[in-house]
Amino acid sequence: MIYLDYQATTPLAPEAREAMLRWLGGPDTTGFANPHSPHRPGRAAAAVIEVAREQVASLLPPGGRVIFTGSATEALNLAIFGSGTRRLAVSAIEHAAVLDTAKARDPGMAILPVSSLGIVESHTRIPSGVDLVAVMQVNNEIGTIQPIIELADAAHRAGALFLCDAVQGAGKIAAPEGADMIALSAHKLYGPKGIGALWVRDGLTLSPLIHGGAQEQALRSGTLSPALCAGFGAAARICCERMLEDAEHVGRLWHAARAVLSRWTLNGSATARWHGNMNVRLDGLDVARLISELRDMAFSAGSACASGSGRPSHVLTALGLNAAQAKSSVRLGFGRYSVLGDIEDACVRLDAAAAAQGV
Ligand code: PLP
Numbered sequence: 175m176i177y178l179d180y181q182a183t184t185p186l187a188p189e190a191r192e193a194m195l196r197w198l199g200g201p202d203t204t205g206f207a208n209p210h211s212p213h214r215p216g217r218a219a220a221a222v223i224e225v226a227r228e229q230v231a232s233l234l235p236p237g238g239r240v241i242f243t244g245s246a247t248e249a250l251n252l253a254i255f256g257s258g259t260r261r262l263a264v265s266a267i268e269h270a271a272v273l274d275t276a277k278a279r280d281p282g283m284a285i286l287p288v289s290s291l292g293i294v295e296s297h298t299r300i301p302s303g304v305d306l307v308a309v310m311q312v313n314n315e316i317g318t319i320q321p322i323i324e325l326a327d328a329a330h331r332a333g334a335l336f337l338c339d340a341v342q343g344a345g346k347i348a349a350p351e352g353a354d355m356i357a358l359s360a361h362k363l364y365g366p367k368g369i370g371a372l373w374v375r376d377g378l379t380l381s382p383l384i385h386g387g388a389q390e391q392a393l394r395s396g397t398l399s400p401a402l403c404a405g406f407g408a409a410a411r412i413c414c415e416r417m418l419e420d421a422e423h424v425g426r427l428w429h430a431a432r433a434v435l436s437r438w439t440l441n442g443s444a445t446a447r448w449h450g451n452m453n454v455r456l457d458g459l460d461v462a463r464l465i466s467e468l469r470d471m472a473f474s475a476g477s478a479c480a481s482g483s484g485r486p487s488h489v490l491t492a493l494g495l496n497a498a499q500a501k502s503s504v505r506l507g508f509g510r511y512s513v514l515g516d517i518e519d520a521c522v523r524l525d526a527a528a529a530a531q532g533v
Pocket residue numbers: 181182244245246247248269271310312313314339341342358359360369370
């Protein structure tokens with residue numbers, strides 16, 4: 175199986191797996207202790223969580239605090255509902271975790287358009303009265319990188335807070351600067367599933383969504399999993415250590431894949447992008463047939479969430495693609511553990527399967 179779906183999720187880093195094992199806690203260990211208990215094993219579990227918090231914080235700007243959540247989706251819900259803001263503006267290419275949550279909060283929310291290259295222009299006007307603007311750092315479907323510092327500045331000048339969904343960029347590129355809140359997910363940066371985080375700028379107060387035992391600074395009650403936190407922390411540490419090396423590796427894979435798929439049209443900017451995401455199209459391509467013919471390759475017809483719905487991707491249509499063009503697009507995602515020869519083979523086979531369809 176050649177895995178080409180690094181935007182949907184990433185493999186667990188061996189270092190993260192190793193860090194988790196002790197805290198999974200069988201009866202013959204103390205690693206199962208409740209991190210909120212005051213006894214010694216409890217305090218040891220709490221300490222491992224605080225180490226993990228620091229490790230995750232090292233992926234983020236200084237001047238804020240990290241709150242662990244169950245996912246990035248939960249972190250985004252906490253930001254949107256917990257910030258007390260009511261009039262929202264979000265980019266047209268946000269993930270459903272932002273789009274649907276923002277709509278639930280403000281059914282009349284403003285949508286910030288993107289250029290045909292999939293970028294929210296930095297001079298985009300923020301409608302008056304908006305008190306929260308959300309723009310993602312790296313798009314999950316097409317990989318484009320947004321001008322976060324300029325957009326956060328525009329939001330602040332308009333009197334709004336700025337939320338950045340950094341799920342696809344965290345641990346891969348430098349932290350977004352200027353945001354008031356940043357959401358992350360461990361399983362997109364080689365950590366475990368079931369844990370995310372919200373970074374909150376110092377001085378900003380939020381209200382909890384989940385009430386109970388007042389864990390996580392009373393913002394997210396519920397017993398934390400030391401194993402998941404340890405895995406997230408170790409994954410974050412490795413990302414910090416290998417950020418340049420990982421980016422160079424992914425850059426090499428990108429150029430090799432682009433060389434093989436040179437007749438395919440790239441969706442989104444060729445330059446302002448994370449190179450581990452290649453969303454390409456061929457007019458007339460039957461993507462469902464391609465996926466069923468290439469069963470030993472795991473790739474996506476759009477975002478993992480939208481694919482299978484039959485609807486053309488809202489991201490690709492926001493770029494100005496028509497429904498047919500959007501539906502003839504595939505997303506290839508690669509990362510740290512992808513092997514150059516595999517990526518080249520996969521692209522050769524993808525191109526041959528498309529040619530066999532007559533496109
Ligand atoms: N935001 C983006 C850009 C994503 O790609 C995803 C996952 O696909 C999410 C948010 C949701 O993350 P989680 O799976 O941690 O809820």
